[in-house]
Amino acid sequence: MRDGRATDGGQPTASTGASAGSPDAESTDDAGNAGRAAVAAAWQDLVVVATRELRTVTRTPALVAISIGFAASVFGVAWAGTGAGGGFVPLTLDLLTFVEVLVPLLSVAFGYRSILGDRRTGELDVLRTFDVHRVAYVGGVYLGRALALVTLVVASLLGVGLLVPFFTADLPTFLAINEAVDSEVRYVRFVVLSAVFTLVVLAATVAISAATRTLRAALALAVALVLALVLGFDTALVAGLAGGAISDGGLAVLVAGSPNSAYRGLVLSAAVGVVGGTDVAAGTPVVNLVGLATWWLLSISVAVWRVWPVVERSE
Amino acid sequence: MTGELLQASGIQRSFGEVTVLSDVSISVDPGEVVAVVGANGSGKSTLLRILAGVSPPDSGAVTIPPGAGSARRLGYLPQRPAFREGFTARDTLLFYAQLLDGVDNDDVSRTLDRVGLTGVADRAVGSLSGGMTRLLGLGQAVLGDPGVLLLDEPGSGLDPAMVDRLFAVVGALAAGGTAIVVASHELPAVETHADTVAVLEGGGFRVVDTPEALLDETDTDSLSAAFLRIVGADAGGATVASGTGRPPDDTESGGAHDDA
Numbered sequence: 326m327r328d329g330r331a332t333d334g335g336q337p338t339a340s341t342g343a344s345a346g347s348p349d350a351e352s353t354d355d356a357g358n359a360g361r362a363a364v365a366a367a368w369q370d371l372v373v374v375a376t377r378e379l380r381t382v383t384r385t386p387a388l389v390a391i392s393i394g395f396a397a398s399v400f401g402v403a404w405a406g407t408g409a410g411g412g413f414v415p416l417t418l419d420l421l422t423f424v425e426v427l428v429p430l431l432s433v434a435f436g437y438r439s440i441l442g443d444r445r446t447g448e449l450d451v452l453r454t455f456d457v458h459r460v461a462y463v464g465g466v467y468l469g470r471a472l473a474l475v476t477l478v479v480a481s482l483l484g485v486g487l488l489v490p491f492f493t494a495d496l497p498t499f500l501a502i503n504e505a506v507d508s509e510v511r512y513v514r515f516v517v518l519s520a521v522f523t524l525v526v527l528a529a530t531v532a533i534s535a536a537t538r539t540l541r542a543a544l545a546l547a548v549a550l551v552l553a554l555v556l557g558f559d560t561a562l563v564a565g566l567a568g569g570a571i572s573d574g575g576l577a578v579l580v581a582g583s584p585n586s587a588y589r590g591l592v593l594s595a596a597v598g599v600v601g602g603t604d605v606a607a608g609t610p611v612v613n614l615v616g617l618a619t620w621w622l623l624s625i626s627v628a629v630w631r632v633w634p635v636v637e638r639s640e
Numbered sequence: 641m642t643g644e645l646l647q648a649s650g651i652q653r654s655f656g657e658v659t660v661l662s663d664v665s666i667s668v669d670p671g672e673v674v675a676v677v678g679a680n681g682s683g684k685s686t687l688l689r690i691l692a693g694v695s696p697p698d699s700g701a702v703t704i705p706p707g708a709g710s711a712r713r714l715g716y717l718p719q720r721p722a723f724r725e726g727f728t729a730r731d732t733l734l735f736y737a738q739l740l741d742g743v744d745n746d747d748v749s750r751t752l753d754r755v756g757l758t759g760v761a762d763r764a765v766g767s768l769s770g771g772m773t774r775l776l777g778l779g780q781a782v783l784g785d786p787g788v789l790l791l792d793e794p795g796s797g798l799d800p801a802m803v804d805r806l807f808a809v810v811g812a813l814a815a816g817g818t819a820i821v822v823a824s825h826e827l828p829a830v831e832t833h834a835d836t837v838a839v840l841e842g843g844g845f846r847v848v849d850t851p852e853a854l855l856d857e858t859d860t861d862s863l864s865a866a867f868l869r870i871v872g873a874d875a876g877g878a879t880v881a882s883g884t885g886r887p888p889d890d891t892e893s894g895g896a897h898d899d900a
Binding site: 373453455635636 | 693695716718721722740777780
């Protein structure tokens with residue numbers, strides 16, 4: 326039995342053995358050791374759960390097929406657009422909307438059954454008898470799915486980015502050009518921001534999976550999430566601006582409130598920068614980052630809170 | 641009582657207006673097999689979920705001492721165990737073994753052998769029969785030699801030989817000091833293997849005694865007949881509980897009453 330294990334599934338924390346009559350410093354050390362052991366045990370459980378999730382993804386034919394479809398689509402978009410033939414920034418602009426739409430759909434595919442599946446089979450109840458902490462379980466599910474999904478997104482985007490040097494026409498030597506305008510560094514920023522966006526949307530999907538009790542409810546909420554991300558928030562912003570309900574000052578905050586808008590703003594400012602000789606501004610980068618971080622934190626918190634109730638047990 | 645591995649007292653659980661468990665108390669000593677029997681809907685699964693710590697009671701307390709078991713204090717087999725279909729039976733137990741300290745591949749192999757799944761260890765869970773899946777659930781429950789084992793209808797869907805094997809495993813675990821609570825409709829097996837039979841009805845334990853004592857008290861020659869007499873059902877009648885509150889005192893009230 327793991328000593329000092331942090332638990333919340335009805336299993337009391339195991340005693341590490343009290344030393345009778347020990348001084349305060351010694352009991353503080355004991356508490357510290359127990360705390361470290363609990364964290365170590367929770368981390369170990371998290372890794373075990375994450376490994377299982379990774380293996381689940383690779384063994385699920387539907388997810389493998391969707392992954393292949395996504396990668397092929399990325400290459401298709403690059404091939405069809407100005408993309409790989411036009412340089413890194415044109416490729417980014419080609420892929421931006423595509424990523425905004427497909428990453429939420431991918432996240433739903435990868436995440437909406439992640440925790441709900443264990444609830445439906447009863448394994449969620451079983452896992453709790455193994456003294457697995459809620460944070461370790463949710464963290465493991467999220468980490469495993471995120472590793473698979475982020476790897477897919479990053480590998481696809483980087484893969485198509487590698488084609489740019491081969492397809493871009495030779496630049497005329499008689500023109501003075503700014504190397505910073507179109508560079509692989511800007512494209513790497515786009516890929517990194519896409520990975521961050523993927524992590525945020527997946528967290529929201531995992532929260533839905535933890536909070537719902539039926540497949541129908543999970544699917545309905547997941548579809549609603551995708552529609553809100555892809556259409557709802559932006560439509561509301563445009564309507565608010567057109568109707569005069571949103572001031573220019575409040576726009577930056579509201580843009581950051583939608584993961585898609587925040588992601589788009591960050592890509593435009595950090596990975597595109599200049600379009601037609603004009604700096605692109607879409608919200609405030611720091612506020613956009615805070616917006617994404619808030620979405621991520623709230624989603625993970627909801628997942629941990631809703632995955633199972635804390636059951637107290639006396640020893 | 642000293643030496644109890646599991647003690648629950650004053651367990652109360654309601655779902656809306658329906659009271660399923662009312663002031664239920666139970667204690668199980670090391671090596672004791674307590675069988676909880678009752679009509680469908682009498683609250684057996686609810687009680688086991690509360691004892692397992694996966695469902696909170698409205699009131700009451702469940703106590704398991706910290707030192708119970710070796711790698712694990714509690715093992716639990718839910719009523720309808722199921723596992724991820726893309727994994728083999730061995731993979732599944734290996735996953736759970738990794739959540740326990742000191743439990744390794746050899747322990748997994750021994751557990752597979754113990755529950756009779758060695759021959760299908762490398763078969764995908766999705767291709768196992770319902771009975772095999774239940775045995776895999778039993779394997780998960782006994783992994784790590786828990787001090788307390790809670791089994792919710794473990795014999796459901798198993799053929800008679802498998803039921804015998806399952807209860808043989810239960811008996812061996814009890815002989816090793818495991819405290820076992822089993823909810824079961826397999827009354828012949830319960831009669832043979834249980835030390836104590838607790839009849840759950842009307843939100844509480846109607847009778848708690850040894851199988852022999854129950855036969856004497858009801859003047860019957862089998863636990864099945866004793867059960868029917870205790871819950872007041874005819875042999876051909878239904879025994880489904882669905883109501884609230886305490887049962888009537890008359891054990892011979894006849895038919896399935898709806899206040900369980």
